[in-house]
Amino acid sequence: MTIALERPAEGGNKTRTPVKPVRFRRVLLSETTKFRTIRSTWICLALGLVLLGLFGSIGAFTYDGAGVTDGPPGISGRPLDAVSLALMGLSFASLVVGVFGVLSTAGEYSTGTIRSTLAAVPKRLPVLWAKAILAGGAVFAISAVGVFAAFLIGSVGLDGEAISLSFTDDGVLRALFGAALYLGLVAVFGVALGALLRSPAGGIAALVSILLILPGLAMLLPDSWYDALNPYFPSNAGGAVYALTETSDRLSPGAGIAVFAGWVAVTLAAAAFRLKKTDV
Amino acid sequence: MIEARELTKRYGDKTVVDRLSFTVKPGEVTGFLGPNGAGKSTTMRMVLGLDAPTAGTVTVNGRAYAGHGAPLHEIGALLEAKSVHPGRSAVGHLTALAQTHGIARKRVDEVIELAGLGSVAHKRVGAFSLGMGQRLGIAAALLGDPEVVMLDEPVNGLDPEGVLWIRNLLADLAAEGRAVLLSSHLMSETAQIADHLVIIGRGRLLADTTVADFVRESGAGAVKVASDEAAKLQALLAGPDVAVTASNETELLVSGLDARAIGQVALRHGVPLHELTPLGASLEEAFMDLTTDELEYRSAPADGRSAR
Numbered sequence: 401m402t403i404a405l406e407r408p409a410e411g412g413n414k415t416r417t418p419v420k421p422v423r424f425r426r427v428l429l430s431e432t433t434k435f436r437t438i439r440s441t442w443i444c445l446a447l448g449l450v451l452l453g454l455f456g457s458i459g460a461f462t463y464d465g466a467g468v469t470d471g472p473p474g475i476s477g478r479p480l481d482a483v484s485l486a487l488m489g490l491s492f493a494s495l496v497v498g499v500f501g502v503l504s505t506a507g508e509y510s511t512g513t514i515r516s517t518l519a520a521v522p523k524r525l526p527v528l529w530a531k532a533i534l535a536g537g538a539v540f541a542i543s544a545v546g547v548f549a550a551f552l553i554g555s556v557g558l559d560g561e562a563i564s565l566s567f568t569d570d571g572v573l574r575a576l577f578g579a580a581l582y583l584g585l586v587a588v589f590g591v592a593l594g595a596l597l598r599s600p601a602g603g604i605a606a607l608v609s610i611l612l613i614l615p616g617l618a619m620l621l622p623d624s625w626y627d628a629l630n631p632y633f634p635s636n637a638g639g640a641v642y643a644l645t646e647t648s649d650r651l652s653p654g655a656g657i658a659v660f661a662g663w664v665a666v667t668l669a670a671a672a673f674r675l676k677k678t679d680v
Numbered sequence: 681m682i683e684a685r686e687l688t689k690r691y692g693d694k695t696v697v698d699r700l701s702f703t704v705k706p707g708e709v710t711g712f713l714g715p716n717g718a719g720k721s722t723t724m725r726m727v728l729g730l731d732a733p734t735a736g737t738v739t740v741n742g743r744a745y746a747g748h749g750a751p752l753h754e755i756g757a758l759l760e761a762k763s764v765h766p767g768r769s770a771v772g773h774l775t776a777l778a779q780t781h782g783i784a785r786k787r788v789d790e791v792i793e794l795a796g797l798g799s800v801a802h803k804r805v806g807a808f809s810l811g812m813g814q815r816l817g818i819a820a821a822l823l824g825d826p827e828v829v830m831l832d833e834p835v836n837g838l839d840p841e842g843v844l845w846i847r848n849l850l851a852d853l854a855a856e857g858r859a860v861l862l863s864s865h866l867m868s869e870t871a872q873i874a875d876h877l878v879i880i881g882r883g884r885l886l887a888d889t890t891v892a893d894f895v896r897e898s899g900a901g902a903v904k905v906a907s908d909e910a911a912k913l914q915a916l917l918a919g920p921d922v923a924v925t926a927s928n929e930t931e932l933l934v935s936g937l938d939a940r941a942i943g944q945v946a947l948r949h950g951v952p953l954h955e956l957t958p959l960g961a962s963l964e965e966a967f968m969d970l971t972t973d974e975l976e977y978r979s980a981p982a983d984g985r986s987a988r
């Protein structure tokens with residue numbers, strides 16, 4: 401080991417800027433800064449929060465027990481409960497948080513930022529993991545706040561109605577936390593789709609198709625196939641975790657979230673493969 | 681130091697970089713020249729590991745780029761002018777990059793000042809002019825205090841003051857012992873900044889030489905001299921490798937001697953000069969002669985006949 405000699409002052413005493421090796425925690429910090437410093441992050445998260453809180457509360461306050469004896473047409477004929485009212489905004493919110501996830505990765509390609517990013521982190525994969533953790537974590541936290549707020553505010557509106565529930569009732573906490581977990585995973589799904597397709601438009605189209613259109617298209621399948629496959633579609637499997645009651649045409653909450661997490665994991669693995677193997 | 685050995689990149693059956701070997705040495709500015717589409721940018725992306733070579737290798741300071749623990753400390757690069765999210769500020773962009781390497785916030789402010797972006801540091805990059813975008817890219821390249829600096833067409837979009845700034849900056853960086861690689865499609869401009877030249881066309885190496893050698897071999901680098909005593913000066917300059925032609929009674933065109941040598945001769949003999957101009961245009965012609973056969977995008981003459 402030789403001792404580094406200070407070069408005599410030619411343009412002032414030049415000491416080199418201290419630089420540390422790239423580590424996962426530093427990539428995580430860097431990605432946090434990236435999320436923090438673009439407006440779409442705040443817009444998407446705020447919109448997700450508002451959709452969950454507002455739609456959920458409005459659903460409860462406009463609920464009229466007398467009008468739904470024949471079963472509400474919207475919620476596939478299932479009996480309405482306080483939890484599903486509190487989750488009225490969930491479909492919309494899932495699109496918003498999914499788009500948030502897509503933009504966090506696909507946006508890097510459409511703007512060219514990816515070249516700066518991967519020049520700084522040439523191992524590449526830590527960037528994807530960091531984005532998945534941050535997007536999933538942030539959306540889970542925001543969603544938990546949103547659905548609990550909707551349920552609490554909603555319980556005031558439903559006071560005295562037959563369907564009124566409290567946190568201590570069976571399945572309520574599980575369904576509410578499940579909804580937040582589902583939305584967090586949808587954000588990770590978006591991150592993976594954006595990284596896989598490298599285009600915001602493509603990523604968003606894929607997200608909407610898979611979550612919303614695929615289950616509808618599946619109706620074209622023969623009945624026996626449909627019955628067998630339907631519970632395993634991403635949004636249906638995920639839906640099992642935030643439904644208050646278990647039914648025979650759905651997976652159990654645990655199995656449902658596991659299947660949805662499986663879809664997300666497979667997509668993320670494909671995204672990781674493409675990120676690692678192909679030119680940018 | 682950048683070392684490329686037999687570097688090759690093919691997209692399908694199109695070879696963009698073809699067995700390219702060159703070295704970028706510390707302490708000098710290497711100009712990387714070639715017409716548009718010659719493969720300069722692709723080569724630079726391979727240096728950073730953004731594109732994988734089809735064959736061959738390229739190393740930075742002796743290692744593949746991805747093998748470095750702190751790559752921004754080894755090489756800083758400006759690729760496309762705007763590889764930045766338009767919604768982010770310069771500070772936000774540079775801070776995010778700095779954090780991957782544990783670089784202090786103080787350094788971010790330093791490079792922003794260095795690039796002259798102090799007044800717009802917190803503005804959205806989307807509102808930046810092309811020149812400001814280039815300055816931000818250069819700030820990012822210098823962030824990690826790298827031993828090698830690689831800039832793809834850095835003077836694009838810069839005003840004359842910016843061009844001068846780049847020229848001085850690169851000379852300083854090389855004087856500090858760093859290796860500097862600078863791509864351009866303009867010979868005359870590069871010859872003013874670079875010490876060494878790597879010239880490519882259609883991905884192939886056409887010349888790997890010093891600027892001085894290229895100038896001498898191309899027969900370019902003539903110097904225009906104007907003096908009231910032109911005839912006297914013509915006699916004084918005459919020598920075995922020197923050609924002097926008089927365009928009129930006060931103007932000479934000298935090749936084989938540089939402006940410095942001519943000035944010294946004139947001073948020694950008390951001949952007053954009122955113009956001493958190295959001519960860049962013929963340098964550009966020599967470059968075009970070298971690369972004409974290798975042009976990827978050749979423009980047809982306006983009358984529709986073929987160029988050669």
